[in-house]
Amino acid sequence: MSNLGGGSQADRPSLFELIAQDKMREMLEPALRYVIAVYAQRYPRYLIRIVNRYEEFYALLMFFVERHYLREYGASFAENFYGLKRVRAPRIVKQPKVTIDDESVATQAAAAAGPSIPGSNKLRERDIKKSLFFLIGLPYIKSKLDEYYEKVSGGEAARLFGDEFTQEEEDLTGQSLAVRSKAAVIKVFKRGYPYVNAVYQLAILAHYIGYLYNKTPFYSPWLRLIGIEVKRMSAADYREIQQKAKSAPRKPAGSLVESIKNNVLGLLSGSLDFLKVLLPMSIFFFKFLEWWYQSDYYKKASTAGDTAEVPPPERIKPHPEGLPMPRAANICPICLKTITNPTALSSGYVYCYPCAYKQVEDHGRCPVTLMRCKTDDLRKLYDDAGM
Template structure:
């Protein structure tokens, strides 16, 4: 990994791997917070159920203050600061000689209030709009077979799309355009990643080029400037009264700074609990159920005497009794026997019964077996 950190002639230019890593960390925060709220909402639904139902708005509201604090204090977003990166106003001409002669962080490169507002739009607003668009697409039944939409919810979605009103036409247009627009957007981001990887552009995202902001590594001058700022603050805190007053005034700021350690730790802890309580976890093998041994599955019904399938074909493990081939897309019938999906579908469509037990069976009674 050290090799990739030193790619190129500019030591402060971050590699594409660092930029992708900080984006992945940012994308993990929302599902982790939603998982925690969902768990607590089961115990306190009166207070948290509305927040879970409006999670995108709640997350955007919280992250607005977090990102705004880190942009003002550290000149970077939360995930960028965690990976030792910063944002700067990109100069028209790189003053390498002036930097070597003078040193320090140029004041012209620091983010202004206008730059912070632009960064917040793309850090908070753009992910929020994409999440809401994806939710609305799924609400319209996007990516789902219409035959699987049963009941009142599916009927409501079908009526909403078949309405000849202006809203119905707009819904159909959105459902048709959204997948292509989403693919185009992802290809656009991939193109910028490739251009950044081959030093064709200093920006790995198009909106950074629009705002004139690029992402850099924290250098020695940044660390010295931060240390000087801390030293200046420590001189102010001389008396106990001033220290208490400073602590009270800066307690929200200290809490936000602590998120740099607390949030990644919480994500790791949540993932650990998810693995520990999963069916494949060793905790399942080491612990015994307080309700006694597991209930064994029911026995298969015996074959019907008039069944056309011989018994030796039924007892072959992993083989479909109808086509005598390895089972493809395993599907179980109410009788408990497993067949290939195509074999079971064709037989039920023609005979409306199980081929082994001759018990009545319908299409909607077929169940996919996850192996």
């Protein structure tokens, strides 16, 4: 089944690979957020700003990461991780507004035209820019819009209780035109955004299905928009990357400044390549923690730890107007004699049984703390270890 949609073309990735890499990209954000949040508790001075503006920080970070990967490997980070690459779609497919039927004909025509010249479908700088917009800009804009919609629609409460729960619309007569038009825009957004969102999700779903049944070469509407297909990397691609890596650092350094620049750039691109190891690791770590905190192991481990050190209950202090506590613990505060038949009240204080019973029956209170007690609360103590 996973090969369904792969069809006869060996370099056509299955939909499941594509969804897997999409999911991995989506996982990166919460994983990194978690790591940063943990460190922000330790070093709040430096990291709290990042936590507060996390979405911007993440977008900026991913901009550099994705740009590096698009330039070096012709793929987004997650695509590269799954051994995929981006190529420009053959021009014939790139006609605007092709229906799905037309397009499958077009794909066949393109396939019939034979393999294109190698290298001709490499990403150009323009394609990289477009890719970056759809990889980072669009998700960022969408998350901001989602957030804004949540804000204007009243959030969770409105969804549960319906529109009545949201605030009454203010009376705007007499307000300036700017205020009124702003309110109108917000109202339109509030009504329209769920539909836009539905169309967005449907477009993605339609492309998944179309791709699965080999009706379109694009698995997402954005790739169709920018005319880029995702393919499996071939052995030749790997060889090319390896050669590039070998030949790149051999650049003779002209001046000191240039060699420093080369070194810094090399270090930077090296660390970006290292992300290939680091980011998936952080995902696995995040997933592990998620599992750990939900699993029985965690509950067992934490309860086992707890039984060893349950804190003692807080002692109820004697009331200033109550009876004074005698010096020795084995003296009854009521009759001031050695306690016979020790009996505790619900306040935790111990008296002789007859004293305690009479006191509670007459006054309904513990004589020392003045806490309300009933005769049913009297408890006989069998162990006088604490007396």
